Amino acid sequence: MPVTLRDVARLSGVSVSTTSRALNDRMDVSEEVRARVLEAARQLNYTVNLQARVLKGAASKTLGLILYNTESLTFNAVMTRGIYDIATPHGYSIIVCNSNAGTEMEVQAHQMLRQNKVDGVLINSVESGPAPLQYLLDNQIPFVLLNRRVPGVTCDYVTVDYQQGEYLAARHLLELGHRHILCQLGPESHAPTLDRLAGYQRALAEFGVAFTPELVVYSASATTSYQLTFDAMQRIHPRPTAILAYNDETTIPVFKALSDLNLRIPTDVSVVGQNDLSFSPFLVPPLTSVAQAIHEMGKLGIEILLQKIAMSNQEPWQWQQIVLEPKLNVRLSTVPLP
Amino acid sequence: MPVTLRDVARLSGVSVSTTSRALNDRMDVSEEVRARVLEAARQLNYTVNLQARVLKGAASKTLGLILYNTESLTFNAVMTRGIYDIATPHGYSIIVCNSNAGTEMEVQAHQMLRQNKVDGVLINSVESGPAPLQYLLDNQIPFVLLNRRVPGVTCDYVTVDYQQGEYLAARHLLELGHRHILCQLGPESHAPTLDRLAGYQRALAEFGVAFTPELVVYSASATTSYQLTFDAMQRIHPRPTAILAYNDETTIPVFKALSDLNLRIPTDVSVVGQNDLSFSPFLVPPLTSVAQAIHEMGKLGIEILLQKIAMSNQEPWQWQQIVLEPKLNVRLSTVPLP
DNA sequence: TTGAAAGCGTTACCAA
DNA sequence: TTGGTAACGCTTTCAA
Numbered sequence: 070m071p072v073t074l075r076d077v078a079r080l081s082g083v084s085v086s087t088t089s090r091a092l093n094d095r096m097d098v099s100e101e102v103r104a105r106v107l108e109a110a111r112q113l114n115y116t117v118n119l120q121a122r123v124l125k126g127a128a129s130k131t132l133g134l135i136l137y138n139t140e141s142l143t144f145n146a147v148m149t150r151g152i153y154d155i156a157t158p159h160g161y162s163i164i165v166c167n168s169n170a171g172t173e174m175e176v177q178a179h180q181m182l183r184q185n186k187v188d189g190v191l192i193n194s195v196e197s198g199p200a201p202l203q204y205l206l207d208n209q210i211p212f213v214l215l216n217r218r219v220p221g222v223t224c225d226y227v228t229v230d231y232q233q234g235e236y237l238a239a240r241h242l243l244e245l246g247h248r249h250i251l252c253q254l255g256p257e258s259h260a261p262t263l264d265r266l267a268g269y270q271r272a273l274a275e276f277g278v279a280f281t282p283e284l285v286v287y288s289a290s291a292t293t294s295y296q297l298t299f300d301a302m303q304r305i306h307p308r309p310t311a312i313l314a315y316n317d318e319t320t321i322p323v324f325k326a327l328s329d330l331n332l333r334i335p336t337d338v339s340v341v342g343q344n345d346l347s348f349s350p351f352l353v354p355p356l357t358s359v360a361q362a363i364h365e366m367g368k369l370g371i372e373i374l375l376q377k378i379a380m381s382n383q384e385p386w387q388w389q390q391i392v393l394e395p396k397l398n399v400r401l402s403t404v405p406l407p
Numbered sequence: 408m409p410v411t412l413r414d415v416a417r418l419s420g421v422s423v424s425t426t427s428r429a430l431n432d433r434m435d436v437s438e439e440v441r442a443r444v445l446e447a448a449r450q451l452n453y454t455v456n457l458q459a460r461v462l463k464g465a466a467s468k469t470l471g472l473i474l475y476n477t478e479s480l481t482f483n484a485v486m487t488r489g490i491y492d493i494a495t496p497h498g499y500s501i502i503v504c505n506s507n508a509g510t511e512m513e514v515q516a517h518q519m520l521r522q523n524k525v526d527g528v529l530i531n532s533v534e535s536g537p538a539p540l541q542y543l544l545d546n547q548i549p550f551v552l553l554n555r556r557v558p559g560v561t562c563d564y565v566t567v568d569y570q571q572g573e574y575l576a577a578r579h580l581l582e583l584g585h586r587h588i589l590c591q592l593g594p595e596s597h598a599p600t601l602d603r604l605a606g607y608q609r610a611l612a613e614f615g616v617a618f619t620p621e622l623v624v625y626s627a628s629a630t631t632s633y634q635l636t637f638d639a640m641q642r643i644h645p646r647p648t649a650i651l652a653y654n655d656e657t658t659i660p661v662f663k664a665l666s667d668l669n670l671r672i673p674t675d676v677s678v679v680g681q682n683d684l685s686f687s688p689f690l691v692p693p694l695t696s697v698a699q700a701i702h703e704m705g706k707l708g709i710e711i712l713l714q715k716i717a718m719s720n721q722e723p724w725q726w727q728q729i730v731l732e733p734k735l736n737v738r739l740s741t742v743p744l745p
Numbered sequence: 746t747t748g749a750a751a752g753c754g755t756t757a758c759c760a761a
Numbered sequence: 762t763t764g765g766t767a768a769c770g771c772t773t774t775c776a777a
Contacts, residue, residue: 120458121754153505322689351660459770
């Protein structure tokens with residue numbers, strides 16, 4: 070039913086092989102024939118059959134993207150935005166899979182991508198261990214890890230530095246004189262959580278402040294952020310004078326909890342966010358926040374991947390292991406301790 | 408280099424055709440042979456070559472998703488979340504394309520999906536007119552429109568009702584006695600914008616309030632929302648007593664603009680948002696907002712698409728044209744006019 | 746129950 | 762410069 074090369078060949082009155090060459094911009098085809106073939110193809114609305122081409126051994130011009138999909142709503146949106154936009158102009162389709170933070174779906178995703186013969190993979194989910202990565206390495210399928218590192222696996226990756234981000238935020242508060250800083254982190258087992266905790270502790274140590282486990286709480290949703298803040302500010306003595314929020318979104322319930330406790334920001338409590346979203350400068354007061362280069366991470370990831378695919382396998386490849394540095398944007402939600 | 412059916416056949420000592428039947432769970436294969444084949448396949452880590460299968464005429468088990476990608480960061484995230492999660496268990500891969508609200512990239516997306524022989528398409532971007540849809544209809548490729556309707560094209564779609572959403576919000580304010588309601592809409596040419604404007608006007612008409620063009624402003628970003636609110640509340644006399652914000656995200660700059668003008672919420676100005684995000688109940692004051700069933704829209708869309716694909720083309724198909732109703736969640740950011 | 750062979754649409758090789 | 766032919770990996774007749 071669909072138009073094939075044979076149809077175009079018949080209409081243009083040349084052989085199938087000549088038709089193929091004409092359409093693929095080969096130079097061993099007379100201008101006159103090429104014109105006729107192109108016209109016929111246009112007329113029949115011909116499109117190449119990718120499966121046939123790939124079966125012959127050509128690249129599939131398809132990439133895989135395995136998302137983790139449990140981090141904040143905005144995370145994937147920001148990270149993937151640049152990915153599609155760079156892939157499309159290069160003629161690549163992207164098959165997107167979600168692991169939903171589960172090993173089973175992650176394994177299925179790898180299987181799907183393998184079956185689809187993708188030319189490369191961007192990976193933001195490594196729940197099932199290094200085996201799938203090893204498979205890709207063994208089979209020389211290029212891939213780049215996004216926001217992840219895997220111990221024992223040498224490969225390309227682009228991450229941001231959550232430890233440094235938390236460190237910068239904590240140091241900022243310590244420099245302002247704060248000593249009782251409530252640290253709100255995400256899911257307890259999550260790798261970035263451990264990084265951030267380490268950054269918090271590093272800053273404390275640098276200022277000779279003892280670490281108080283009570284000051285660390287774990288939450289990730291709006292509801293729990295409100296409750297945890299509300300409870301912690303009442304329970305902990307002396308009361309924290311500053312809060313390192315989980316991210317800018319959960320800063321909103323934090324603000325409300327403080328408001329409900331009649332605590333003013335920043336007079337009574339300083340607050341620092343993470344991610345520096347577009348609305349953060351417009352909170353009341355404007356939020357001091359750590360900007361992580363999430364968008365940059367996605368963009369660099371796909372660029373490295375495409376670069377790697379474009380290279381012949383013979384050339385030596387220097388592993389790209391990039392850690393993007395966070396930046397603290399100071400606004401009005403943080404002030405010196407009186 | 409990759410393992411093929413021939414390799415499995417050789418190892419299990421049977422023919423290629425028998426191997427194929429064994430792996431495809433056909434019943435005309437002896438149990439003993441099937442076991443041997445499966446074991447050989449496992450041992451060789453065999454995976455079927457999808458391109459070959461599709462070339463033979465099988466379904467590609469691949470769907471296309473064309474996103475518009477100019478709406479808020481969260482919109483795509485919420486809508487697509489359910490899509491992947493339903494497609495994967497059904498064995499479908501999804502090729503995601505972004506039109507970026509441009510006709511050129513949209514056309515390219517359709518081309519890519521056509522080349523990839525997708526079994527169906529979910530479409531949230533119809534910038535280049537009805538031609539690509541007509542192509543899909545002509546070639547019997549199932550598709551479902553998400554958040555879009557196209558005049559003159561009869562097809563399946565799932566949308567939410569922006570007009571009704573704005574109507575509900577406006578009516579709520581009118582019932583509270585407000586008569587000067589600032590209406591903040593998105594990009595001026597955007598279809599939802601026109602719907603929302605109509606909803607606003609319908610509510611006004613119902614209460615016998617004259618429509619004042621001056622009270623309608625267009626914005627979509629955090630920065631412009633702040634400035635537009637700040638300016639409008641100073642410029643317009645009598646000053647609006649209520650604001651219909653563009654969405655919950657831009658509500659944040661609206662709150663700040665009002666705060667900077669020393670206007671209290673809700674005492675001086677009532678505010679209604681759109682989307683009812685997870686953080687909205689935690690704004691200060693908690694935001695009255697219109698919830699649109701964006702997630703439901705994605706979920707229904709993929710379900711209808713899969714259903715349609717599963718049906719033999721012979722059965723009659725009843726067009727699914729679904730408009731999901733919005734819901735107004737009243738909180739503390741709106742009060743009766745004194 | 747099994748195997749041989751044809752063919753899906755394309756490209757590459759070789760011969761003309 | 763052009764055309765015939767083979768082959769990519771699979772499924773599906775059809776025959777044994």
